[in-house]
Amino acid sequence: xxxxxxxxxxxxxxxxxxxxxxxxxxxxxxxxxxxxxxxxxxxxxxxxxxxxxxxxxxxxxxxxxxxxxxxxxxxxxxxxxxxxxxxxxxxxxxxxxxxxxxxxxxxxxxxxxxxxxxxxxxxxxxxxxxxxxxxxxxxxxxxxxxxxxxxxxxxxxxxxxxxxxxxxxxxxxxxxxxxxxxxxxxxxxxxxxxxxxxxxxxxxxxxxxxxxxxxxxxxxxxxxxxxxxxxxxxxxxxxxxxxxxxxxxxxxxxxxxxxxxxxxxxxxxxxxxxxxxxxxxxxxxxxxxxxxxxxxxxxxxxxxxxxxxxxxxxxxxxxxxxxxxxxxxxxxxxxxxxxxxxxxxxxxxxxxxxxxxxxxxxxxxxxxxxxxxxxxxxxxxxxxxxxxxxxxxxxxxxxxxxxxxxxxxxxxxxxxxxxxxxxxxxxxxxxxxxxxxxxxxxxxxxxxxxxxxxxxxxxxxxxxxxxxxxxxxxxxxxxxxxxxxxxxxxxxxxxxxxxxxxxxxxxxxxxxxxxxxxxxxxxxxxxxxxxxxxxxxxxxxxxxxxxxxxxxxxxxxxxxxxxxxxxxxxxxxxxxxxxxxxxxxxxxxxxxxxxxxxxxxxxxxxxxxxxxxxxxxxxxxxxxxxx
Amino acid sequence: xxxxxxxxxxxxxxxxxxxxxxxxxxxxxxxxxxxxxxxxxxxxxxxxxxxxxxxxxxxxxxxxxxxxxxxxxxxxxxxxxxxxxxxxxxxxxxxxxxxxxxxxxxxxxxxxxxxxxxxxxxxxxxxxxxxxxxxxxxxxxxxxxxxxxxxxxxxxxxxxxxxxxxxxxxxxxxxxxxxxxxxxxxxxxxxxxxxxxxxxxxxxxxxxxxxxxxxxxxxxxxxxxxxxxxxxxxxxxxxxxxxxxxxxxxxxxxxxxxxxxxxxxxxxxxxxxxxxxxxxxxxxxxxxxxxxxxxxxxxxxxxxxxxxxxxxxxxxxxxxxxxxxxxxxxxxx
Ligand code: SF4
Numbered sequence: 038x039x040x041x042x043x044x045x046x047x048x049x050x051x052x053x054x055x056x057x058x059x060x061x062x063x064x065x066x067x068x069x070x071x072x073x074x075x076x077x078x079x080x081x082x083x084x085x086x087x088x089x090x091x092x093x094x095x096x097x098x099x100x101x102x103x104x105x106x107x108x109x110x111x112x113x114x115x116x117x118x119x120x121x122x123x124x125x126x127x128x129x130x131x132x133x134x135x136x137x138x139x140x141x142x143x144x145x146x147x148x149x150x151x152x153x154x155x156x157x158x159x160x161x162x163x164x165x166x167x168x169x170x171x172x173x174x175x176x177x178x179x180x181x182x183x184x185x186x187x188x189x190x191x192x193x194x195x196x197x198x199x200x201x202x203x204x205x206x207x208x209x210x211x212x213x214x215x216x217x218x219x220x221x222x223x224x225x226x227x228x229x230x231x232x233x234x235x236x237x238x239x240x241x242x243x244x245x246x247x248x249x250x251x252x253x254x255x256x257x258x259x260x261x262x263x264x265x266x267x268x269x270x271x272x273x274x275x276x277x278x279x280x281x282x283x284x285x286x287x288x289x290x291x292x293x294x295x296x297x298x299x300x301x302x303x304x305x306x307x308x309x310x311x312x313x314x315x316x317x318x319x320x321x322x323x324x325x326x327x328x329x330x331x332x333x334x335x336x337x338x339x340x341x342x343x344x345x346x347x348x349x350x351x352x353x354x355x356x357x358x359x360x361x362x363x364x365x366x367x368x369x370x371x372x373x374x375x376x377x378x379x380x381x382x383x384x385x386x387x388x389x390x391x392x393x394x395x396x397x398x399x400x401x402x403x404x405x406x407x408x409x410x411x412x413x414x415x416x417x418x419x420x421x422x423x424x425x426x427x428x429x430x431x432x433x434x435x436x437x438x439x440x441x442x443x444x445x446x447x448x449x450x451x452x453x454x455x456x457x458x459x460x461x462x463x464x465x466x467x468x469x470x471x472x473x474x475x476x477x478x479x480x481x482x483x484x485x486x487x488x489x490x491x492x493x494x495x496x497x498x499x500x501x502x503x504x505x506x507x508x509x510x511x512x513x514x515x516x517x518x519x520x521x522x523x524x525x526x527x528x529x530x531x532x533x534x535x536x537x538x539x540x541x542x543x544x545x546x547x548x549x550x551x552x553x554x555x556x557x558x559x560x561x562x563x564x565x566x567x568x569x570x571x572x573x574x575x576x577x578x579x580x581x582x583x584x585x586x587x588x589x590x591x592x593x594x595x596x597x598x599x600x601x602x603x604x605x606x607x608x609x610x611x612x613x614x615x616x617x618x619x620x621x622x623x624x625x626x627x628x629x630x631x632x633x634x635x636x637x638x639x640x641x642x643x644x645x646x647x648x649x650x651x652x653x654x655x656x657x658x659x660x661x662x663x664x
Numbered sequence: 665x666x667x668x669x670x671x672x673x674x675x676x677x678x679x680x681x682x683x684x685x686x687x688x689x690x691x692x693x694x695x696x697x698x699x700x701x702x703x704x705x706x707x708x709x710x711x712x713x714x715x716x717x718x719x720x721x722x723x724x725x726x727x728x729x730x731x732x733x734x735x736x737x738x739x740x741x742x743x744x745x746x747x748x749x750x751x752x753x754x755x756x757x758x759x760x761x762x763x764x765x766x767x768x769x770x771x772x773x774x775x776x777x778x779x780x781x782x783x784x785x786x787x788x789x790x791x792x793x794x795x796x797x798x799x800x801x802x803x804x805x806x807x808x809x810x811x812x813x814x815x816x817x818x819x820x821x822x823x824x825x826x827x828x829x830x831x832x833x834x835x836x837x838x839x840x841x842x843x844x845x846x847x848x849x850x851x852x853x854x855x856x857x858x859x860x861x862x863x864x865x866x867x868x869x870x871x872x873x874x875x876x877x878x879x880x881x882x883x884x885x886x887x888x889x890x891x892x893x894x895x896x897x898x899x900x901x902x903x904x905x906x907x908x909x910x911x912x913x914x915x916x917x918x919x920x921x922x923x924x925x926x927x928x929x930x931x932x933x934x935x936x937x938x939x940x941x942x943x944x945x946x947x948x949x950x951x952x953x954x955x956x957x958x959x960x961x962x963x964x965x966x967x968x969x970x971x972x973x974x975x976x977x978x979x980x981x982x983x984x985x986x987x988x989x990x991x992x993x994x995x996x997x
Contacts, residue, residue, distance in 0.1 A: 074991065077991070077993065078991060078993055079993075080993050080995065223991075268995075269995075271995045272995070273994075273995050273996055274994070274995060275988065275992050275993070275994050276992060276993050276994070276995060277988065277989050277991060277992045277993075278991070287986065287987055290983075290986065291983060291987065294983050299750075301746060301749055301750060303742075303746060320986075321971055321972050321974075321975035321976070322972075322975040322976050322978065322979040322980065322981060323981070323986065324972060324976070326749055326968060326972065328745070328746070328749060328968075330742065330775075331771055331772065331775040332771060334739060334742065334772075335739075335741075335742040335745070335771075335772055335775065336742075337742075338735075338736075338739045338741075338742025338743045338745070338746060338772075339742055339743070339745050339746035339749065340746060341735075341743055341746060342715070342733075342742065342743035342744060342745060342746020342747040342748075342749070342750065343746040343747065343749060343750040344746075344750075345733055345743065345746070345747055345750075346746065346747045346749075346750025346751045346754070347750060347751070348750040350746065364736055365736060365739065368735060368736055372733075457995075458987050458988050458992065459987065460984060461982065461983040461984045461987065480680070497751075498710075498713040498731035498747070498751065498754055499710060499711060499731075499751060499753070499754050500710060501708075501710045502710065503710065504709050504710050504729055504730055504731050504732075505731065505732070506679070506681075506725050506726050506731075506732035506733070506734065507732070507733055507734070508725075508726075508732075508733060508734025508735065509734065509735065509736065510734065518681070519681075519726065
């Protein structure tokens, strides 16, 4: 043992990108999650990208059934899970077929050769065996019969063959753990916890993990193991790794606690938002009430009812659900009740591609209701940023008595990164004021307003002397009485718009990253933030006049945005749709914002964004020269 | 508007808004009956919230001096559910109509009934769309000629009571707009129930479906055409209560001698008898009014709140502990 250890060569690198790909039954997500946990605990910066199979129940070994997980970790500040992996672990021909083209040239390909028979190749739509036809030349190919190796490692156990084979992914994790010098302890701990009721399975998995590790060490197949030192640039503090949906839930709970209100979530299962319902359902000990409704409309109805009752109503969904909720959002606008509506976007239209990411619900969030129906829109930009976005959504909803739409997307919802955990005491208090009991002498006026925020007064049913009626019919300001008066309607429509506009007074200014006064400005929102930040930082560092603004609020825009846009010579709006933010920017500011778009169910690579930036810069210089 | 002191009268439940139903509409008598019942029950206006959907009946909250929420077409049960979850002590009523509750809101109605949320639902059934001016509704009889069905409707109608029983509702009753005393008594019965109580109220729309219930509610016909359900009493009707109702082997209701009348038990766990009455042929049999079913089941909001209490006892966690989770690492300064 000691002897082999000393033979291990370590190569110090500053980052690694690894991707696991296999059948949806191969446990790729679990494998990726464990490597991520360990990596987080080892103090690296990291970003992950789980890419779920297009079809949940696709037949084994076929292309639509391929599930993948990419992890990038580093000793420096990173913003994306990386473009091309350095190492690809492919568990079958289909996984190889789908993912090999993204592997870096001269990258390492670890491939399980167990199932490369004619039938397997046919299922993966290979005419020839890629292991033999030379198509993998240029990669460092390491062929392993993982099934045989795993069975051998578990020969002494009493498990049946099927159960042994199911430890294959953990064996592979053992190999990769050695390759990247990752600690085995967190995974061992996890396995013993997960299979606590089946100790035999737990120990078999631990054995497979250790055997894979040892195999990698002694087989001589790998020239060296890689070591990535802990990240040192990070600001001091306590960190944990969080996924976007997870951070979003924590932000909601934190904001509810800071406002002193109980949170009520009304929700209906939908990919990729269901985890919000699942997670909040485990926070009952924090007083969080979750209600799985009969449909999307009932889900938001219950949230509105809870807000009417004086609690914090929240509803979570994805694009199709947001469409169903639009009438109810209109009611919340009309009755001026606080409400948070979460849309974890996925590729559309209609059912679209539920497990794939997209940002094409922006205009739906902005305009998808009847009548003039303004709703503030806050966006989560990265997995960890989802915490702040959710906190902000609650803060504004309560301060302005308005529904707020919180946009996230599948990419950040399921992606993860380190999060510097704030202390509870460092989070701002959220002041909430209810109408005080009256003596019944004066008629209560539910539409009296705060002169600064224009928020109406909030009276909890049950309060003596405050009985009143509200509803979706146009009402007179102040008294709340039904009114069809022409001038009053104009006044109320203007007022509801003005209320949302005033939120600009309460949100942070936009910040330019990269070049401080760039000629080319990327303007982005939401989940593209990682790729755009990385591109802007790299290009500006290389001396290019390129910067970026990544918006937290899309409605209203931050007050300083217009000046930033006008100061730059060219505005590029990269987004995963056909140009929705670009359309809003052009109509709002009459600025010649150019969309840079992609709708493939996949996030931008930093490389794509960098090229777009350089092309814009070149075009600009060309123009300047010819002028 | 006074909220303290002397006992309240029905006037105390009248809001300052002008009532805007068509003159002669059955909704007026229902409003009156509810205000009377609320006063007699000793309710306080601020302890009551009335949630309605859309339709003629759903204007109801505006005329009541209580908390009121006029919501979306068909969605009142969802909003009322959220309100009841928010405040289980609040007295929450839902006002809806046949189109609102059974057509656009049918899904919500069945789910609120199966969950047994502590809501009291007044379903005004006029067997027509009034607010949109006279289309057939899901309770209109087959063959109904309306603007949208010039050759007569080919839709089979719902029995609201049958539907509610099918959804395993715990309290289901029926009354009629012009049977003032009976209506007040039924509102009081609903009030006493824990869980969802549903009262179907036959309501005359004198503009678009006048006389829908005339054949059994007219003064001269009433005694022979209506059978009142009374707990533990035989099913009798007729001027001198000289005729009875019973069930044949297939559970079909039929008219029998007084002595052979079946005894009514609203507490039966098995909803079969109540369902048989709900679907009884209106033309050939007396129309049942009263409580079809009243059984005990714990209300949804209590069960949900209990889980919170249990979870709170099992685990206490500060916000800091929650945010940190189980796996952290520290970056030093
Ligand atoms: S239309 Fe019919 S139901 Fe509506 S208010 Fe007039 S009479 Fe009453």
